[in-house]
Amino acid sequence: MPALLSIKGMTHFFGGLKAVSNFSYDIPEGIIYGLIGPNGSGKTTIFNLITGIYSPTEGKVFFKDKDITGAKPYKIVQSGIARTFQNLRIFSSLTALDNIKIAKHFGSKSSLATSVLRLPSFMNEEIAIKKESLELLDLMHLSHRAKENAKNLPYGELRRLEIARALATKPQLLLLDEPAAGMNPKEVEELMGLITHIRNEFKVTVFLIEHHMQVVMGICEYIKVIDFGETIAEGIPEAVAKEPRVLEAYLGKRGA
């Protein structure tokens, strides 16, 4: 299987602090890939490095065999990588529908000039975008919230809205940063079904960071465990769960 995303020797420092150390991996196309590690082990930093929020101190990121290291975040999104955030980053004063529409407009490259001038081609696009956005909301069971300001939505729905917004940019790679954070067991159950469904329906590769062992073990097909920016174990879920270093660094403490 060809690697969709490939990271080679990535190291990142915040001042003198080494957040990510010589990190390398390939993510094959079509997989649900899980990255786990304790708090402060550099997981979110890795997402920030992939999406261009930070530029790595050393190393390279390749997406579809193209070097995207240090590219601007909006270009990276347009090239097909979308993400969600650990602490929700929804545009709270926009409606749920507008949150999706904005991602569709910009994530899939419509120029600012046409959107201001409202050219005929744009009007057609506008209708198509609205239709697709409503479909996405429907998929996430959020249709009834379309016209509502996002700030009025409950937490679980906001999490789903954020995933819908990321999907709206038509990604090939979807990065989920702790999607189950703060969810109750029933919501977690639904979310797991949803992620698998999204992968099958949209043919996206999913790369998720998670604390929640049930989620990682339940849906990921390949898992990598890191601690202080270094890999301590990787493989299929069953194998990783038995690694002594994993039990010690992470699972043991949680008793999972």
Added chain:
Amino acid sequence: MGAIFNAQQIVNGLQVGSIYALIALGYTMVYGIVRLINFAHGDFYMLGAYAAYGVFFAFNALFVGKTGLMAFVVLIASMAAGGLIALLTNRLAYKPLRYKPKLSSLITAIGVSMFLEYFLSALPVVGPSYRSFPDILPRVNINLGNAVISNYVIIDIVIAAVLMVGLTLLIKKTTLGMAMRAVSQDKDAARLMGIDIEKVIAFTFLIGGSFAGAAGLLAGMTYPRIVPYMGIQPGLKAFIAAVLGGIGNIPGAVLGAYIMGLAETFASAYNSLIGEGIAFAILIVVLLVRPRGLLGEKFADKI
């Protein structure tokens, strides 16, 4: 009291408020998007007035008998000048400091403001002294019984209203407007939705600057003289209006501007020195009583 709170003063107050509103919008939009108090904004207003003045004298001979068209060209020139200088200021002065400490941009803004004022004063074609602004349109006074309204008052109020309605449509109805709202809320999330935030910021400066330019033209016509330092006072007062309405909040800036315009006019009718000072009294009261302004949202610290 009748001499202070009458129809005449209300109309005058609305006129002053319209000019403040056009300036205040630029302050508040730029603040909303980059969290910068752009102290050079009052100078965009001044440059709008000078551009109008220059274009009028350069091309007036071509527009004999077509004063309406000339006035329109002058309006476009003032808006273009204000908008372009705002765009250039953003590109050259603020963009390199975007991710540096906020204080650097703030001090730079003061520097840009001084540069524009003194550079224009030093230019032989402009010079540091007052110039009288031509009557671009003939002045007509309309007698309404208990108030006399000049057609300039109506022009000021109407042009400001038209521009503000246009801005509202832009922000509410277009994708660009949606992007502006998204960037003002969360820059990182906006970038990760594919928005080129630098473009959105540039557009914001362009629009804010062009509104200030238009305000400069209106002020030049209304109080017919201009000088390179003319932007300082209205700039400060429009800034106070934006703070009064809740900085970063667009309807708030307009509301604040009209309140300021009316308050200043009423106070001036009582005593012109109090009129000059009332803006600052309002600022102090707002900062003490309701620092987030009339329509401003509660500041929430982001994690």
